[in-house]
Amino acid sequence: MSPALAGLLQLLALIAALALAYRPLGDYMARVYSSDKHLRVEKWIYKAIGANPDTEMRWMAYLRGVLAFSAVGVFFLYLLQRLQGSLPGSLGFKSIDPDQAFNTAASFVSNTNWQSYYGEQAMGHVVQTGGLAVQNFVSAAVGIAVAVALVRGFARSRTGELGNFWADLVRGTVRILIPLSVIGALVLVACGAIQNFAGIHEVGQFMGGSQQWNGGAVASQEVIKELGTNGGGYFNANSAHPFENPGAFSNLFEIFLILLIPFSLTRTFGRMVGSVKQGYALLGTMAAIWLAFIGLMMWTEFAGHGPAFDLAGGAMEGKETRFGIAGSALFSVSTTLTSTGAVNSFHSSNTGFGGGIDMLGMQLGEIAPGGVGSGLYGMLIMAIIAVFIAGLMVGRTPEYLGKKIGTREIKFAACYILVTPALVLGFTAASMALSTPGHSMTNSGAHGFSEILYAFTSAGNNNGSAFAGLNADTQWFNTTTGLAMLLGRFLPMVFVLALAGSLAEQKPIPASAGTLRTEKPLFTGLLIGTILIITGLTYFPALALGPLAEGLAS
Numbered sequence: 001m002s003p004a005l006a007g008l009l010q011l012l013a014l015i016a017a018l019a020l021a022y023r024p025l026g027d028y029m030a031r032v033y034s035s036d037k038h039l040r041v042e043k044w045i046y047k048a049i050g051a052n053p054d055t056e057m058r059w060m061a062y063l064r065g066v067l068a069f070s071a072v073g074v075f076f077l078y079l080l081q082r083l084q085g086s087l088p089g090s091l092g093f094k095s096i097d098p099d100q101a102f103n104t105a106a107s108f109v110s111n112t113n114w115q116s117y118y119g120e121q122a123m124g125h126v127v128q129t130g131g132l133a134v135q136n137f138v139s140a141a142v143g144i145a146v147a148v149a150l151v152r153g154f155a156r157s158r159t160g161e162l163g164n165f166w167a168d169l170v171r172g173t174v175r176i177l178i179p180l181s182v183i184g185a186l187v188l189v190a191c192g193a194i195q196n197f198a199g200i201h202e203v204g205q206f207m208g209g210s211q212q213w214n215g216g217a218v219a220s221q222e223v224i225k226e227l228g229t230n231g232g233g234y235f236n237a238n239s240a241h242p243f244e245n246p247g248a249f250s251n252l253f254e255i256f257l258i259l260l261i262p263f264s265l266t267r268t269f270g271r272m273v274g275s276v277k278q279g280y281a282l283l284g285t286m287a288a289i290w291l292a293f294i295g296l297m298m299w300t301e302f303a304g305h306g307p308a309f310d311l312a313g314g315a316m317e318g319k320e321t322r323f324g325i326a327g328s329a330l331f332s333v334s335t336t337l338t339s340t341g342a343v344n345s346f347h348s349s350n351t352g353f354g355g356g357i358d359m360l361g362m363q364l365g366e367i368a369p370g371g372v373g374s375g376l377y378g379m380l381i382m383a384i385i386a387v388f389i390a391g392l393m394v395g396r397t398p399e400y401l402g403k404k405i406g407t408r409e410i411k412f413a414a415c416y417i418l419v420t421p422a423l424v425l426g427f428t429a430a431s432m433a434l435s436t437p438g439h440s441m442t443n444s445g446a447h448g449f450s451e452i453l454y455a456f457t458s459a460g461n462n463n464g465s466a467f468a469g470l471n472a473d474t475q476w477f478n479t480t481t482g483l484a485m486l487l488g489r490f491l492p493m494v495f496v497l498a499l500a501g502s503l504a505e506q507k508p509i510p511a512s513a514g515t516l517r518t519e520k521p522l523f524t525g526l527l528i529g530t531i532l533i534i535t536g537l538t539y540f541p542a543l544a545l546g547p548l549a550e551g552l553a554s
Contacts, residue, residue: 003302003324003325003326004298004302004326006324006326007298007324007325007326007327007329007330008326010252010326010327010330011294011326011330013252014252014255014256014259014330017256018256018259018260018263021260021264022263022264022267022283023267025260025261025264025267026264026265026266026267026268026270026271026279027267027268027271028176029144029176029261029264029265029267029268030267030268030271030272032171032172032175032176033148033163033168033171033172033268033272034272035171036054038053038167039174039175041174042167042170042171042174045170045174046166046167046170049166051164051166051167052164053164053166053167053170054164054167055164056161056162056163056164057161057162057163057164057165058160058161058162058501059149059160059162059497059498059500059501059504060501061165062149062162062163062165062497063493063494063497063498065165065166065169066142066145066146066165066490066493066497067490069138069142069165069169070109070110070139070142070489070490073105073109073135073138073139074105074106074109074486075105076131077104077105077108077109077131077132077135078101078102078105080126080127080130080131081095081096081100081101081104081105081123081127081131082095082096082098082101083095084096084123084124084126084127087124087126087127088126089124089125089126089197090124090125090126090127091124091125091199091200091214092200093121093122093123093124096117096122096123099475099478099479100116100117100473100478102478102479102482103116103477103478103479103481103482104116104117104132105482106482106483106485106486107232107464107481107482107485108131108132108135108136108139108230108232109135109139109486110139110462110485110486110488110489110490111139111140111142111143111228111229111230111339111371111372111374111462111489112231112339112341112458112459112462112463112464112485112488112489113136113225113230113231113232113341113464114232114341114458114459114463114464114466114472114481114485115232115233115236115464115466116472116473116477116478116481117473118236119232119233119234119235119236120213120214120234120235120236121236125197125216125217128216128217128221128234129216129217129221132221132232133217133220133221133224136221136224136225136228136230136232137173137177137178137181137224137228138169138173139228139230140172140177140224140227140228140229140230140371140372140373141168141169141170141172141173141176141177142169142373143229143371143372143373143374144168144172144176144261144265144372144373145165145168145169145172145373146373146374146377146493146496146497147265147373147374147376147377148163148168148268148272148373149162149163149165149168149496149497149500150376150377150380150496150497150499150500150503151268151269151272151273151376151380152272152500152504153499153500153501153502153503153504154273154380154400154401154402154403154503155272155273155274156504157504157506157507157508158505158506158507159504159505160501160504160505161504162497162500162501162504176261177224177227177228180223180227180260181220181223181224181227184223184226184227184253184257185219185220185222185223187223187250187253188219188222188223188250188253188254189219191246191247191249191250191253192242192246192247192250193218193219193222193243193244193245193246193250194215194216194218194219194243195217195218195219195220196215196216196217197215197216197217198214198215198216199214199215200212200213200214201213201214201215213243216234218234218235218243218244221234222234222239222244222245222254223257225340225342226239226254226255226257226258226340226342227257227258227260227261227372228261228372229258229261229262229338229339229340229370229371229372229374229375230340230341230342230464231335231339231340231341231342231463231464231465232341232464233342238342238343238344239251239254239331239342239343239344240320240343240344240345242322245344247322248322248323248327251322251323251327251331251344252327252330254331254342255330255331255334258334258335258338258340258342259290259334259338259369261372262286262338262369262370262371262372262375262376263283263286263287263369265369265372265373265375265376266279266280266282266283266286266369266376267279267283269282269376269380273401275401275519277519278401278518278519280519281518281519281520281523281524281527282376282379282380282383284521284524285368285379285524285527285528285531286367286368286369286370286375286379287368287369288524288528289337289364289367289368289528289531290333290334290337290368290369293333293337293357293360293361293368294329294330294333296353296357297329297332297333297354297357297358298325298326298329300315300350300351300353300354300357300551301315301325301328301329301350301351301354302315302325315349315350315351315354317346317349318345318346318347318348318349318350318468319345319346319349320344320345323344323345327344328344328345329354331343331344331345332344332345332347332350332354332358333357333358333361335463335465336357336358336359336361336362336366336463336465337361337362337364337366337367337368337369337370338366338369338370338371338375339366339370339371339372339374339375339461339462339463339464340371340463340464340465341458341463341464341465342464342465343465343466346468347454347465347466347467347468348447348451348467348468348469349468351551352446352447352547352548352549352550352551352552352553353547353548353551355450355454355467355547355550356450356543356546356547356548356551358454358465359450359453359454359457359543359546359547360535360539360543362457362458362461362463363421363424363457363461363535363538363539363543364531364532364535365378365382365417365420365461365531365535366378366461366462366463367379367382367531371462374462377496378492381413381416381417381496381499382417382527382530382531382534383400383518383527384400384405384409384410384413384499385410385413385414385417385530385534386523386526386527386530387399387400387405387516387518388405388410388413389526389530390516390523390526391405391516394514396514398516399509399515399516400518401518402508402509402510402511403503403506403508403509404506404509408502409499409502409503412495412496412498412499412502413495413499415495416492416495416496416499417534419487419488419491419492419495420460420461420488420492421538421539423456423460423484423487423488424453424456424457424459424460424461424484424539425456425539425542427456427459427460427480427481427484428452428453428456428542430480431452431456431476431477431480432449432452434476436474436476437452437474437476437477440470440471440472440474440476440477441469441470442469442470442471443469445550446545446546446547446549446550446553447469447546447550449545449546450467450546450547450550451467451469451470452470453542453543453545453546454466454467454470455467455470455472455477455481456480456481456484459481459482459484459485459488460484460485460487460488461488462485462488462489
């Protein structure tokens with residue numbers, strides 16, 4: 001069987017699995033966030049934190065809950081790292097330096113999971129399981145909660161109430177993420193992923209010296225890393241490490257976990273707004289972009305030119321032979337079109353165009369299908385922009401799902417799409433202009449520029465994957481990427497929740513003969529075009545200096 005055919009069969013199997021899970025999971029999540037009943041364990045949690053889950057919140061109160069909870073998470077995780085040297089189960093590792101502790105705390109709380117450290121050489125069991133793994137769950141639940149609040153903004157009328165943040169947070173964690181993670185962890189353990197609290201031990205001689213490995217609760221953290229579109233791995237090699245991703249089946253299963261909730265949330269959206277066709281329109285947009293990126297990535301990686309590429313059957317440098325080009329291409333596209341950031345190959349070793357595809361996937365806003373929650377609310381923002389453009393074309397006041405898109409709404413949407421590019425391009429320009437950051441680049445020229453552009457693209461879009469080759473463990477990069485991660489996560493949430501509040505206050509507008517049918521394929525095409533045009537106009541000059549220049553020169 002040829003590698004290309006094997007890749008096609010993997011893609012078809014993945015699509016089939018996602019299709020089977022789409023309807024039941026999407027409907028279940030809609031019931032979770034629409035229910036007025038509380039589980040017993042949820043009541044215990046509400047009592048412990050002093051929250052009343054039945055109190056409705058307006059958007060400002062909802063936002064205060066998001067920011068307060070996340071601020072406490074940053075402080076707690078920072079403190080845990082700074083005290084690691086004094087904690088049991090530290091495996092003898094010292095406390096984390098202040099700049100790296102800040103970077104890691106910002107990274108995991110913002111659902112980015114960027115790592116400027118070697119996991120197996122820096123973090124003990126307590127920090128991994130009591131700090132990082134906990135944030136893998138709750139940061140994902142925060143993203144879903146914000147998306148659900150925006151959906152309620154479309155579904156409700158004549159009220160500014162968007163639900164209760166604490167109820168949405170707890171339900172997302174207890175009823176969705178934990179049950180799915182338990183099942184997924186059992187599958188990964190069956191595949192060969194490790195799950196223990198073993199200490200450091202020697203495993204033999206390697207290049208004249210002893211080789212050491214430490215164990216850990218890897219399978220349980222791996223599953224929420226993918227399911228919650230987090231990305232931070234137990235080991236520096238991330239999902240290329242056999243302890244995290246043992247073989248071809250586990251690789252395909254992890255890709256399935258990455259895409260499962262983001263795609264299924266479109267069904268949840270359709271159910272909550274009372275029109276599953278609207279959910280299918282968003283699903284079609286996401287799926288079309290995802291499939292197009294996979295096709296482009298496989299083409300550019302299989303079509304590498306040169307004797308080495310010809311002998312290997314494609315661009316195999318930096319890729320695991322367990323997965324090959326197809327498994328690596330599927331993984332890299334899925335992880336960069338979501339906010340996962342996990343890697344099973346070195347993205348820096350991709351062809352010039354392949355590295356550009358990974359970057360462009362993040363620069364789209366990670367909306368195809370995007371991160372858990374963030375992909376849905378990002379796509380809804382783009383839908384609002386597309387409706388506004390269509391309204392300008394025909395001279396009508398734009399409306400979406402029965403809600404008028406006026407000046408106030410479009411300002412919130414415009415601010416949302418401007419925040420991340422400003423962070424990415426601003427920090428990239430500053431890093432290239434200063435002398436010290438440039439010393440962290442392993443390569444010069446277009447590829448060296450791509451290393452820095454990729455780093456801030458990953459941080460600002462809350463992806464977390466690395467291009468490799470860039471020494472990011474410096475005070476400059478730890479500080480600037482940390483700020484990019486926090487601002488790139490929470491500033492857009494401000495505009496999303498403000499938009500949700502504005503929409504919820506409106507009264508519905510009856511559909512008329514001139515209403516744009518947003519559930520039709522025509523609107524899906526318009527939405528795809530809007531996404532590509534906005535991203536292209538924003539990032540094309542930077543991409544031309546990096547991956548495009550490298551690809552054309554090769």
